[in-house]
Amino acid sequence: MTAARRGLGFGFWLSISWLIVISLAAIFAPWLPLKDPGENYIVAGARPPYGPSSTHWLGTDQDARDVFARTIFGARTSLVIGFGAISFGIILGGTLGVLSGYFRGWTDRIASIVMLILLSFPGLILAILITALLDRGLATIAITLGILGVAPVGRLARASTLVFAERDFVTAARAIGSSNRRIIVRELLPNVVIPMAALSLLGMAIAIVAEGGLAFLGLSVDEGVTWGKLILLGAGTRDLERAPWISFGPISMLFLTVLALNYAGDRLRDYFDVKDITL
Amino acid sequence: MSQTQASLRGGPEPLVSVRGLRTLFATERGLVRAVDGVDLNIHKGRSLGIVGESGCGKTVLSRSIMGLLPSTAHREGSVRYEGHELVGKSVGSMRRFWGQEMSMVFQNPMVSLNPVMRIGEQIAEPLRIHLGMSRSDARDTALQLLEEVRIPEPKRRLRQYAHELSGGMRQRVVIAIALSCGPAILFADEPTTALDVTVQSQILDLIAERRQDRNMAVVLVTHDLGVVAGHTNEIAVMYAGKIVERAPTNELFANVKMPYTRSLLRSIPRLDDDPHTRLHAISGRPPDLIDPPSGCRFAPRCAYARERCHVEAPPLQPTENPDHVYACWYPVGSAEFFEREEELVATGVHVRGRQ
Amino acid sequence: MLSYVAQRLTLAVCLLLAVSALTFSGMNLLGDPLVNILGPIAADTKNPNSIALIEAAEAEYHLDKSLPERYVRWLGDLVRGDLGVQFSSTGEPPVSNIIKERAPRTAVLLVMAQSLAVLISIPWALLAASRARRPADRISTVTSFLLIALPNFALAVILKYLLAIKLGWFPITYTANDPFLSRIYQTFLPALTIALPAAAVYQRLLRTDLITTLQEDFILMARAKGVSKWKVLLRHALRPSFFSFITVFGINTGALIGGSLVVETIFRIPGLGTTIVEAIIRDDFPVVLAVVMIATSVFVLVNVLVDILYSFLDPRVKR
Numbered sequence: 001m002t003a004a005r006r007g008l009g010f011g012f013w014l015s016i017s018w019l020i021v022i023s024l025a026a027i028f029a030p031w032l033p034l035k036d037p038g039e040n041y042i043v044a045g046a047r048p049p050y051g052p053s054s055t056h057w058l059g060t061d062q063d064a065r066d067v068f069a070r071t072i073f074g075a076r077t078s079l080v081i082g083f084g085a086i087s088f089g090i091i092l093g094g095t096l097g098v099l100s101g102y103f104r105g106w107t108d109r110i111a112s113i114v115m116l117i118l119l120s121f122p123g124l125i126l127a128i129l130i131t132a133l134l135d136r137g138l139a140t141i142a143i144t145l146g147i148l149g150v151a152p153v154g155r156l157a158r159a160s161t162l163v164f165a166e167r168d169f170v171t172a173a174r175a176i177g178s179s180n181r182r183i184i185v186r187e188l189l190p191n192v193v194i195p196m197a198a199l200s201l202l203g204m205a206i207a208i209v210a211e212g213g214l215a216f217l218g219l220s221v222d223e224g225v226t227w228g229k230l231i232l233l234g235a236g237t238r239d240l241e242r243a244p245w246i247s248f249g250p251i252s253m254l255f256l257t258v259l260a261l262n263y264a265g266d267r268l269r270d271y272f273d274v275k276d277i278t279l
Numbered sequence: 280m281s282q283t284q285a286s287l288r289g290g291p292e293p294l295v296s297v298r299g300l301r302t303l304f305a306t307e308r309g310l311v312r313a314v315d316g317v318d319l320n321i322h323k324g325r326s327l328g329i330v331g332e333s334g335c336g337k338t339v340l341s342r343s344i345m346g347l348l349p350s351t352a353h354r355e356g357s358v359r360y361e362g363h364e365l366v367g368k369s370v371g372s373m374r375r376f377w378g379q380e381m382s383m384v385f386q387n388p389m390v391s392l393n394p395v396m397r398i399g400e401q402i403a404e405p406l407r408i409h410l411g412m413s414r415s416d417a418r419d420t421a422l423q424l425l426e427e428v429r430i431p432e433p434k435r436r437l438r439q440y441a442h443e444l445s446g447g448m449r450q451r452v453v454i455a456i457a458l459s460c461g462p463a464i465l466f467a468d469e470p471t472t473a474l475d476v477t478v479q480s481q482i483l484d485l486i487a488e489r490r491q492d493r494n495m496a497v498v499l500v501t502h503d504l505g506v507v508a509g510h511t512n513e514i515a516v517m518y519a520g521k522i523v524e525r526a527p528t529n530e531l532f533a534n535v536k537m538p539y540t541r542s543l544l545r546s547i548p549r550l551d552d553d554p555h556t557r558l559h560a561i562s563g564r565p566p567d568l569i570d571p572p573s574g575c576r577f578a579p580r581c582a583y584a585r586e587r588c589h590v591e592a593p594p595l596q597p598t599e600n601p602d603h604v605y606a607c608w609y610p611v612g613s614a615e616f617f618e619r620e621e622e623l624v625a626t627g628v629h630v631r632g633r634q
Numbered sequence: 635m636l637s638y639v640a641q642r643l644t645l646a647v648c649l650l651l652a653v654s655a656l657t658f659s660g661m662n663l664l665g666d667p668l669v670n671i672l673g674p675i676a677a678d679t680k681n682p683n684s685i686a687l688i689e690a691a692e693a694e695y696h697l698d699k700s701l702p703e704r705y706v707r708w709l710g711d712l713v714r715g716d717l718g719v720q721f722s723s724t725g726e727p728p729v730s731n732i733i734k735e736r737a738p739r740t741a742v743l744l745v746m747a748q749s750l751a752v753l754i755s756i757p758w759a760l761l762a763a764s765r766a767r768r769p770a771d772r773i774s775t776v777t778s779f780l781l782i783a784l785p786n787f788a789l790a791v792i793l794k795y796l797l798a799i800k801l802g803w804f805p806i807t808y809t810a811n812d813p814f815l816s817r818i819y820q821t822f823l824p825a826l827t828i829a830l831p832a833a834a835v836y837q838r839l840l841r842t843d844l845i846t847t848l849q850e851d852f853i854l855m856a857r858a859k860g861v862s863k864w865k866v867l868l869r870h871a872l873r874p875s876f877f878s879f880i881t882v883f884g885i886n887t888g889a890l891i892g893g894s895l896v897v898e899t900i901f902r903i904p905g906l907g908t909t910i911v912e913a914i915i916r917d918d919f920p921v922v923l924a925v926v927m928i929a930t931s932v933f934v935l936v937n938v939l940v941d942i943l944y945s946f947l948d949p950r951v952k953r
Contacts, residue, residue, distance in 0.1 A: 347854065371862075376860075378860035382859070385851050391855045393855075393874070394852070395950075405859040440949045
């Protein structure tokens with residue numbers, strides 16, 4: 001209530017601004033005046049890694065590659081995985097949840113069992129299992145992490161649908177003979193979308209973090225750089241000791257992004273007074 | 280002010296004397312003046328009723344006397360208990376008084392007992408803290424206390440949880456806890472509001488009995504004049520943070536002065552009413568305690584208010600009986616009061632009859 | 635009460651059966667066990683030598699049987715504590731032995747992490763709730779928010795850098811042959827890595843519930859009895875505030891199991907995390923299956939225990 005009166009607040013818009021900046025940077029990375037992420041900037045007479053300097057803002061890694069440029073390029077893969085994962089989760093989980101909340105009965109029972117089984121796996125274990133069975137392409141990883149979101153999204157969608165399906169405007173739509181399809185698309189979806197938006201921000205943060213976890217297990221995408229893989233590159237004891245910037249550069253970028261996603265998601269949830277979000 | 284002082288006279292030294300007590304709460308909207316300049320005496324072994332609508336500040340007044348306020352509250356004025364000044368004392372040093380010298384019975388026994396602690400433990404707690412009793416002594420005393428408040432099968436109750444008891448029994452437990460360390464004064468804040476009608480008088484009788492046995496002072500806070508009628512020696516009527524009329528119980532019922540008190544009296548249902556008689560609810564709502572009306576605070580809702588009432592706040596003044604004080608420019612019985620009453624009856628707003 | 639426990643346990647067993655059937659059939663349908671065991675030889679069906687090897691492997695792993703039959707066989711072995719034979723040319727040592735050696739390390743890590751998380755979060759929540767909405771509480775809210783946003787592998791790198799490399803308070807490596815106590819010491823930093831964000835989650839929840847409880851009349855009643863501030867918090871407010879804490883403790887165990895696998899590989903603890911990673915790289919399905927089953931069972935059982943504990947803690951719940 002009070003949150004609604006006060007608006008979403010400065011912190012929310014700051015978070016959104018950061019997310020926009022990092023997304024734009026990721027999208028336009030090849031056209032930005034960045035160092036080449038693949039290039040080895042060896043300086044004659046000195047052995048890499050080189051520390052942060054005016055040429056290499058966040059320093060270079062063991063192969064003299066620019067950490068800042070690689071972090072921005074890493075954002076491409078990490079954000080695509082995060083976005084792809086939560087889109088998959090929302091589409092599948094949302095459909096499952098809305099249908100089971102609207103039709104109840106057998107649809108609901110079957111959907112509940114599917115979700116219950118999905119929830120019995122400890123999160124990362126399910127991801128490990130799927131990546132172990134399938135290839136480790138970008139789409140597979142994104143879908144895998146998306147599956148983790150199906151049950152939480154589905155539960156929320158089901159709960160919101162149950163609430164709204166009882167409301168007058170739905171009853172009214174039924175009374176004038178609207179088809180189920182029309183009611184779901186026109187009347188229910190718009191109301192279920194708002195809590196979903198909050199959830200999708202939180203879920204995207206979780207997917208990005210989960211990718212990092214998989215990277216540390218050596219199970220992330222085969223091709224390209226991600227934040228997880230970049231952090232892993234500098235996480236060895238010797239590298240951490242002599243060149244902490246290799247890890248700390250991407251860590252700060254990852255941290256800020258997750259922080260912004262969490263904060264914006266939390267604010268959105270409070271703003272619309274959504275109670276059922278648990279991940 | 281001198282009149283007020285005079286009316287607070289009384290033979291022996293009072294147990295508690297309250298002078299100019301103000302309690303302010305800092306809120307987002309502004310300063311709430313929940314108690315706004317109250318003078319009271321509470322005597323040993325006597326019973327005082329504090330009466331008023333909800334939101335008039337009566338609960339805050341009783342908690343202010345005891346010092347049991349949240350940290351957002353601020354107290355001004357003076358509360359003396361047996362010569363100790365309590366206003367300004369830290370919470371830490373007040374704890375010596377709480378439970379031992381002064382204790383409180385709360386409105387709703389459904390929520391004033393800890394749901395996950397056995398009854399016995401809850402009664403034993405103050406005994407162990409204040410009287411330093413051993414576990415087994417505290418247990419024996421708890422048993423005696425349960426017998427004293429007449430709970431059947433007291434031994435079994437010690438091991439039970441609050442949700443296993445009825446509302447009336449829970450309130451008896453709360454009273455047992457309040458009595459445990461032999462307090463000199465017991466505050467009972469709407470002790471029967473949450474209970475069944477049949478249980479209400481039993482609880483009030485129990486409190487009255489204990490008061491006589493232990494020569495303990497009782498402050499009975501209620502919105503219901505009917506409740507205090509048979510169970511108090513004196514009544515103070517509160518409105519918008521102030522005391523507007525105070526008198527010995529019989530005197531008040533016989534000789535009401537404040538129109539507000541009168542409307543409270545008229546809102547009590549009576550056995551000799553014809554069936555379906557409409558009760559007089561007081562129209563309007565109690566004023567905002569952040570920005571109270573100037574003049575008499577009841578004036579905006581008072582059918583007898585005149586211009587003066589809206590401008591100038593009436594002081595507390597004594598009647599022929601110096602123990603009966605009231606704050607009103609045109610009290611019940613005055614010429615102006617009757618004049619207005621005639622007009623109201625003539626216009627059909629009022630029906631003459633019961634008072 | 636008893637029927638409630640039985641009901642919860644039945645559901646848990648059903649869930650585990652479903653999980654195992656899904657995992658088992660997924661692995662067998664999506665991968666080719668024969669290739670995983672024998673490598674390129676499996677495709678060489680002309681050479682009599684490899685035909686012999688293939689037949690031997692099929693017999694050893696019952697690959698000539700149908701999928702449901704193999705599942706039932708595997709399940710039967712599992713119940714008897716036999717996790718099967720690993721996919722390798724020798725099949726030695728048996729999976730059960732690998733698990734027996736490595737699972738305790740992960741268990742120690744997890745138990746330590748959860749204990750630390752509880753030990754940190756309770757005083758933290760009490761402190762925050764008793765100073766609700768004052769500066770100390772606000773700082774604590776921001777701190778927990780930051781900690782929750784910090785992924786465990788990032789925290790691992792930061793803690794390793796600060797506490798192990800810069801300050802030298804903790805050893806960097808885990809030595810499996812060291813005496814038990816020094817291994818506990820070596821596990822402390824990884825446990826702390828898992829515990830800190832978990833503590834932040836628990837703290838946030840417990841603080842909210844404590845603040846709600848502190849508004850209750852029975853708290854005012856306790857104050858009116860003359861009970862001191864800390865006794866009010868500890869004796870009266872804490873226990874009724876514990877319920878959602880316990881629920882989340884259970885649910886969070888799942889996240890921590892996943893997290894511990896990651897943290898193990900960072901701190902080089904040869905536990906189940908390293909085991910499953912190695913097994914995946916080698917396509918050693920029996921080992922992967924075993925680790926998945928252990929992790930899932932622990933998770934499901936912890937949640938059942940939490941449910942049961944819940945009904946013990948709250949005398950109002952009579953089941």
